[in-house]
Amino acid sequence: EPEVTQTPSHQVTQMGQEVILRCVPISNHLYFYWYRQILGQKVEFLVSFYNNEISEKSEIFDDQFSVERPDGSNFTLKIRSTKLEDSAMYFCASMMGGLTDTQYFGPGTRLTVL
Amino acid sequence: KNEVEQSPQNLTAQEGEFITINCSYSVGISALHWLQQHPGGGIVSLFMLSSGKKKHGRLIATINIQEKHSSLHITASHPRDSAVYICAVSETGNQFYFGTGTSLTVIP
Numbered sequence: 001e002p003e004v005t006q007t008p009s010h011q012v013t014q015m016g017q018e019v020i021l022r023c024v025p026i027s028n029h030l031y032f033y034w035y036r037q038i039l040g041q042k043v044e045f046l047v048s049f050y051n052n053e054i055s056e057k058s059e060i061f062d063d064q065f066s067v068e069r070p071d072g073s074n075f076t077l078k079i080r081s082t083k084l085e086d087s088a089m090y091f092c093a094s095m096m097g098g099l100t101d102t103q104y105f106g107p108g109t110r111l112t113v114l
Numbered sequence: 115k116n117e118v119e120q121s122p123q124n125l126t127a128q129e130g131e132f133i134t135i136n137c138s139y140s141v142g143i144s145a146l147h148w149l150q151q152h153p154g155g156g157i158v159s160l161f162m163l164s165s166g167k168k169k170h171g172r173l174i175a176t177i178n179i180q181e182k183h184s185s186l187h188i189t190a191s192h193p194r195d196s197a198v199y200i201c202a203v204s205e206t207g208n209q210f211y212f213g214t215g216t217s218l219t220v221i222p
Contacts, residue, residue: 033210035210037155041214042200042212042213042214042215043151043157043202043212044212045209045210045211045212048208048209055208056206056208056209057209058209089155101162102162103147103159103162104159105149105156105157105159107155107156108155108156108157
């Protein structure tokens with residue numbers, strides 16, 4: 001069965017460094033999402049992406065964040081200058097289309113900022 | 115911003131029991147999502163609803179748009195159902211607001 005993959009599974013970085021989290025969505029999917037979950041807290045929406053542009057973004061998704069679909073398969077989340085509070089699990093999800101279609105989640109990348 | 119409330123926060127059940135988890139939200143939506151988060155952290159989509167009722171195996175999800183309320187039912191619960199169940203809502207289908215989750219433990 002097709003699945004969403006994410007790399008790396010765990011990333012440790014120093015405060016102020018840039019990180020890129022990578023996702024490979026399911027190949028025929030058209031809608032892409034990034035979410036984060038700080039340890040012990042609820043899942044939070046970051047951004048949705050369709051047709052090579054951002055559809056919607058949350059207040060969390062400020063200028064230090066950016067997303068890109070550099071080729072036909074990858075979907076990346078870049079954090080330019082990491083802060084301690086960026087430490088969280090980051091989930092990518094993809095969906096083929098349609099309002100009530102299923103979102104398929106990747107296994108997540110645990111980001112630790114020291 | 116849509117406020118999403120789930121109840122109960124924690125639930126312990128005996129194997130075989132019928133379980134109900136509730137979700138209410140503050141602003142009218144176009145879609146509601148029920149998710150299951152496993153103890154290892156992985157997230158699986160169970161249902162996406164915009165109206166009515168959906169059934170998949172032992173799971174049933176209902177939504178009442180007028181009441182701004184949804185329920186997730188598990189019939190004949192099993193220890194493998196132990197997980198956190200999360201409700202998420204969207205007005206546009208693009209941005210989702212999440213509840214804090216209901217932690218379910220099913221005891222053999």
